[in-house]
Amino acid sequence: MGSSDVVIAGAGIIGLSIANRFLRQTNLSVTVVEAAHKICAGATGAGQGYIWSGHLNPDSKTWDFSRRSIQLWHEFVAEIRASGVDPLEKIGWRDTGSLLFTTGGEESLALHNRLHKVAAAGVQGEFWNSHTAQTAEPALVLGPEGAAAFFPADCQIDARATVEFIQQENRALGPGGRYKEVFGSPVTGFLWSPADKYMQGLQTLNGDFHSKRAVIVSAGAWSSDLLEILSKRFDLDLTPSIRPRKGHLLVVDKTAGLHLNYGTMEFAYTSTKNSKETLDEFGVATTATVDPAGNFLLGSSREFKGFDMTPDEAVIQQILHRAAKFFPALASVPLSSIHPRTGLRPYTPGGVPLIGPIVELPGLFLASGHEGTGLSLALGTAEMIVDTIMERSSSTIFQWSV
Ligand SMILES: Cc1cc2nc3c(=O)[nH]c(=O)nc-3n(C[C@H](O)[C@H](O)[C@H](O)COP(=O)(O)OP(=O)(O)OC[C@H]3O[C@@H](n4cnc5c(N)ncnc54)[C@H](O)[C@@H]3O)c2cc1C
The missing domain is CATH 3.50.50.60 (FAD/NAD(P)-binding domain)
Structure with a gap:
């Protein structure tokens, strides 16, 4: 051929x-x-589209590689800009920054420690209490004990x-x-x-x-x-x-009126992403972003189900249920406004x-x-x-x- x-x-x-x-x-x-x-x-x-460092662990084997790859994304975007094209229009690139959040308890301390570690490795970040986080990101409700780490350099693409x-x-x-x-x-x-x-x-x-x-x-x-x-x-x-690791991502139509200023991820996500251990049977941990069209993207699940890519109603409900704890406005979104996407992540042990x-x-x-x-x-x-x-x-x- x-x-x-x-x-x-x-x-x-x-x-x-x-x-x-x-x-x-x-x-x-x-x-x-x-x-x-x-x-x-x-x-x-x-893919949801986050190009982030803040949620990564500097102790991981892939830290330097990830940092290099993200630097290459910035160079790629600079070239697009230099050619007179708007990277937002072409690849959905946005410098939104990201928020890694927790509702409190022991996780707050762990988040604080992670922020220091990531900062020591060269990624700028700020620790926000619940009030600051709520003011900056009104859709996100963390309760009085909540906290967030804000990483201003994190970006997003439309995959x-x-x-x-x-x-x-x-x-x-x-x-x-x-x-x-x-x-x-x-x-x-x-x-x-x-x-x-x-x-x-x-x-x-x-x-x-x-x-x-x-x-x-x-x-x-x-x-x-x-x-x-x-x-x-x-x-x-x-x-x-x-091995294929199935993931669901929910696209909540922009007509539902949900908005975010930043990319967001619950801190617990960081411990499940590379692990076989998950928070529930569907491996759901919350990540939420907004795409260039204004749709609210809600992730995600992690399951070993072979090569089956069929959307699963129980998983969709679990993603919504977990996310509604942090984004209460989700509870009143009609199901007709929610469209699932599935993909098989290539998992390595x-x-x-x-x-x-x-x-x-x-x-x-x-x-x-x-x-x-x-x-x-x-x-x-x-x-x-x-x-x-x-x-x-x-x-x-x-x-x-x-
Ligand atoms: C819900 C979800 C959210 C995600 N969000 C993010 C995110 O925000 N940020 C991030 O960095 N990553 C994210 N990921 C992970 C990311 O999407 C994957 O790591 C990445 O897309 C893998 O790319 P790939 O090209 O290796 O695989 P794929 O995109 O799966 O491409 C493999 C291609 O190979 C083709 N193929 C299969 N068999 C054959 C064959 N025999 N011969 C020829 N072609 C074949 C397939 O049809 C497919 O097109 C997410 C994944 C999921 C599921």
Whole structure:
């Protein structure tokens, strides 16, 4: 079906961002092969859009990588601005800042400690008591013991608009066949050359796609299927390193009249995001943001339910029930104004994405397993993969072997 320097499996934010960086920074040609008939078919389409540091733990293995990726987002936005285009209009970019909140008790102290730790690691923040938080964010009701940490530098994107923008840019950067997208072509296998001991492309339902330089698996939660194919064929132990973790996000129509000045997240969310331990059977913890159209986005759940993406009424009710404790106005929103989105986060047991070469199979790279932070980490991932393949010393500090 064709040949290019780089062949990428999966047109989510990770695959398209990697393609974008190759097109911007190298002369290599790129083909993206996608199972669905459109972009945003996976977790990316459900993503809430926060690009935040405040909720991260500086002790985590991914801290420096996250900070680098967020810096790359700022550079990306600066370039959009410099070209005379409004990043709000194109990718829904807003410098809203974020609020990490608690209703009090022991969590207040933990939040305070976290704020100090994050500040010591270079992220500016302020501790707000309940009154200050309520004045700044009237929709959020925390009670007399409540508190919030405010991180002014945190930002938001509209995930779908951003991926569309990156896709358009890829098309503009790669005319004359340097960039190709192939939709409706699930990858079913790998083209391995035993003579060269090198991965030479991907097999799909619609034919083979040959690569001269690198094959990259960035199929989100479905990367697990492709790793299973590799494990069986090459007798490797690559499973179960990635698992689908289902998430619901509720879009509350703007006509319901809910408004926020900041991105918001309950502090308890930070301890459940990378853990198997969750607050309830559906893994619900509250995050709320407003999208560029004015809709109120309410997250989210975390469940291991295989590849089922059907919205679940019980989960929707639990998200609403929990969020109404903090945003009481939600209790009077008619259900007809609430529309669920679901996505499968690519979960890894260690809470760290898998980015880098599969060393047993030269020419093959993995960029997946970003769980709930794939939007934030997309540009850092692209940098890490491109620098690795181009044999540049990476400005990204950590490299993970797969
Ligand atoms: C409810 C929810 C809210 C979230 N909010 C945020 C947030 O605010 N901030 C943040 O940073 N992250 C957030 N995330 C996480 C983020 O959305 C994911 O980490 C990220 O989208 C993963 O991107 P991806 O490209 O790896 O995967 P995906 O977006 O899932 O893309 C993988 C692509 O591969 C394709 N594919 C599958 N199988 C094959 C095959 N065999 N061959 C070819 N293609 C294939 C799929 O169709 C899909 O298009 C959220 C996730 C959820 C579910």
